[in-house]
Amino acid sequence: MLDTPLQLGSLELPNRGLLAPLAGVSDVPFRRICQELGAGLTYVEMLAAIALLRGNRRTHEMLARHESECVLGVQVTGPDAARVGAAVRVLDEARFETIDLNMGCPVRKVVGSGNGSALLRDTARLEEIVATARAATTRPLSVKIRLGFTANTINVEANAAAIARAGADLLTIHGRTRDDSYAVRVSHPGIAAGVKAARAVNPRILVIGNGDIMSSADAKRMQEATGADGIMVSRGALGNPWIFRAIAGQGDDDPTIVEWKEIVLRHLDYHTAHYGDTEMAARLTRKHLLWYASGFPHVNRLRERFSLVASMEEARQLVSDFARSLPSDFRRGEDRPREAVVSSDPKYQMDRQLDRGVGTLDGE
Numbered sequence: 001m002l003d004t005p006l007q008l009g010s011l012e013l014p015n016r017g018l019l020a021p022l023a024g025v026s027d028v029p030f031r032r033i034c035q036e037l038g039a040g041l042t043y044v045e046m047l048a049a050i051a052l053l054r055g056n057r058r059t060h061e062m063l064a065r066h067e068s069e070c071v072l073g074v075q076v077t078g079p080d081a082a083r084v085g086a087a088v089r090v091l092d093e094a095r096f097e098t099i100d101l102n103m104g105c106p107v108r109k110v111v112g113s114g115n116g117s118a119l120l121r122d123t124a125r126l127e128e129i130v131a132t133a134r135a136a137t138t139r140p141l142s143v144k145i146r147l148g149f150t151a152n153t154i155n156v157e158a159n160a161a162a163i164a165r166a167g168a169d170l171l172t173i174h175g176r177t178r179d180d181s182y183a184v185r186v187s188h189p190g191i192a193a194g195v196k197a198a199r200a201v202n203p204r205i206l207v208i209g210n211g212d213i214m215s216s217a218d219a220k221r222m223q224e225a226t227g228a229d230g231i232m233v234s235r236g237a238l239g240n241p242w243i244f245r246a247i248a249g250q251g252d253d254d255p256t257i258v259e260w261k262e263i264v265l266r267h268l269d270y271h272t273a274h275y276g277d278t279e280m281a282a283r284l285t286r287k288h289l290l291w292y293a294s295g296f297p298h299v300n301r302l303r304e305r306f307s308l309v310a311s312m313e314e315a316r317q318l319v320s321d322f323a324r325s326l327p328s329d330f331r332r333g334e335d336r337p338r339e340a341v342v343s344s345d346p347k348y349q350m351d352r353q354l355d356r357g358v359g360t361l362d363g364e
């Protein structure tokens with residue numbers, strides 16, 4: 001079912017496996033790779049309404065898109081209806097095909113200024129913001145929330161109903177609260193309650209489940225347990241765009257080493273095309289390369305070298321040399337189950353890194 005098209009307003013998405021907006025990660029090269037491997041929809045990372053409206057240079061650079069990105073979503077967060085409405089108008093004029101409102105970001109500086117998951121605590125304000133955004137664009141409008149602010153104040157049903165009432169076309173529910181760390185497992189019943197509450201108000205609203213999707217089997221479980229219309233992948237896509245082909249029913253979750261090399265080198269090509277062939281560009285690839293190394297045997301030395309990569313050529317060479325060191329039919333995960341990788345790899349334990357990941361909030 002996740003491999004079937006999803007009609008989002010006027011947009012027909014090829015399947016129901018979406019790539020989340022990921023701060024500091026979902027740039028043009030990464031989105032192109034995920035799209036080519038089958039992601040049903042991709043988004044620009046979260047932008048702050050205030051920074052966008054003040055013309056902050058970094059925020060405007062984040063609006064870049066490649067000509068191959070025919071359908072691209074964008075996500076914005078803001079503390080009140082006036083600023084979110086004005087930001088949505090800017091994004092509408094910038095011709096993004098769909099616009100998402102972030103009401104789930106847990107990062108301290110985001111919440112502290114009334115953005116992101118701060119809105120979960122105030123259903124009336126949340127509804128007013130969505131209604132104002134609705135009036136500001138005719139494009140498909142979506143909202144991303146969590147189950148609530150804390151375990152004691154779970155209000156996913158009230159917020160989901162308010163979002164449906166305010167006219168959103170799609171709602172994504174991350175099945176944790178703002179206070180939950182990634183060590184807390186995502187709650188499928190919590191998401192299912194939100195799905196039901198949103199549909200009770202508007203049976204046509206689409207609801208997407210998010211959280212702990214590290215494989216196509218996890219995606220299927222999420223969809224079946226929650227009744228959601230689709231799923232959104234976040235950490236599970238880091239260094240792992242193959243998850244989308246598996247969700248779309250077009251291939252295995254794990255690449256062979258030959259497929260791995262082809263895609264990592266392609267990612268590096270797209271990276272060079274976007275950022276240039278410079279040392280700064282090479283530094284920006286380091287985190288992606290470290291994520292790509294995950295799940296393969298004997299990667300400690302490779303990781304050390306990836307973490308110091310200083311040129312795009314060096315990155316290419318390391319990738320090719322590593323691929324040559326394994327038999328050509330080697331498939332990632334052959335020697336180690338995914339659960340073992342997920343429980344030990346630092347890329348899945350990102351709680352503290354997230355606090356540093358988000359971009360400009362105030363336009364300074």
Ligand SMILES: Cc1cc2nc3c(=O)[nH]c(=O)nc-3n(C[C@H](O)[C@H](O)[C@H](O)COP(=O)(O)O)c2cc1C
Pocket residue numbers: 020021022023024025045046075102104105144174210211212213233234235236350354357
């Ligand atoms: C590096 C990173 C950046 C993120 N940036 C965003 C973002 O810009 N917007 C957003 O809505 N969620 C963002 N998230 C949250 C994820 O989209 C997702 O809701 C959360 O990680 C739960 O899904 P998971 O358990 O599958 O990772 C980010 C998560 C990570 C790990």
